Structures are given as structure tokens and as C-alpha cells.
Amino acid sequence: MGLIVTIKKQLMFSQISWTDYLLAVTILLAIYYLFVGIRYFSGDLKALLSGKRKHILKTSGFPRNEPFQNTASEDNPVTSNEEADDEFAEVEYLIEKVKTVVTEALGKQLVKEEFKHYLRLVLKDYPNVKTSGLRPSVNELIVSECEKQGIVAFNEEEVDELWSGEEQ
Known part of the structure; x- marks a missing residue:
């Protein structure tokens, strides 16, 4: 068998x-x-x-010295979910940029005024975040990153003033 x-x-x-x-x-x-x-x-x-969403390959890191670009056009309207996703993506880019700026400022040992100017230039590249509801969270993150790295102490009001883009 x-x-x-x-x-x-x-x-x-x-x-x-x-x-x-x-x-x-x-x-x-x-x-x-x-x-x-x-x-x-x-x-x-x-x-x-x-065709409502274009396939985007995500790379590690973030675009350097380039503000976030919204890919919406008249032919390709963006829905509210996509707008929220774009807003979060822009905030993520800004967060990474802020962390880089803080690290660079620590390495270059910038004085407070130089650092404020540098940070003001970075924030100027993200006008959508300036008007966003996430702006207070970004301000809080900037303050905490500065404290964590042990460089010039900002409070949230000082960081909020940096968004105006004007020298004081």
C-alpha cells in the first residue's frame, strides 16, 4: 500500500x-x-x-531651501482632505527645517539676534502655516527645540512675532 x-x-x-x-x-x-x-x-x-492625486515618491528628508508647493490647479481641484494632508505635510517640512536650523545655530554659535533673523527667514517660506491653526503648535515646538538644544531661550510670544517677517 x-x-x-x-x-x-x-x-x-x-x-x-x-x-x-x-x-x-x-x-x-x-x-x-x-x-x-x-x-x-x-x-x-x-x-x-x-487622476485626482498624482503619485509622489517620498524621499528621505525634506526639500532644502524650497517652500512647500501645493500641486493644485484649475484642472485638478484639491478636496478638503487633500488640503488638510497638504497642510500637515507642509508643517512636517517646516518642523524638519526648524530642527535643522536649531542644530545649525548651535553649531555656528549664533547670537540671539542672528538666530532670530535666520528663523524669521525660514518661517517666511511657509506662509500657509502662518495662517494655519497649527501655528501655535509650531511655535511651541520651536520653543521646546531651543530649550532642548540649550540655545537662546524664546517664549511663544517672541516666536509668534517672528512670523511677521519684520525686523524689530
């Missing part, structure tokens, strides 16, 4: 070629990834396929 089962298994496996096996595995993987894509990323896929 055991010999018959062994012979049947050998016949079964010898009838399947490597090409057939790889084709079956490829089809199963495609079905699996299609299921995962539809199940977990259906909203993103619909927006991408309908």
Missing part, C-alpha cells in the same frame, strides 16, 4: 513542470497583492487611477 502511494506522488510531481509551478505561484501572488491593495488601499488607488 505504501509503495502505491509513493508511486502516485512521484507521478503527480513529475507531471508539473517548473514553468507551470512558477506561473501558478506568480498568479497566486498577483491575486494576493490585488486583494491587499483593494482591502487596505482602495481609497488611494481610486484617487490615483482617477
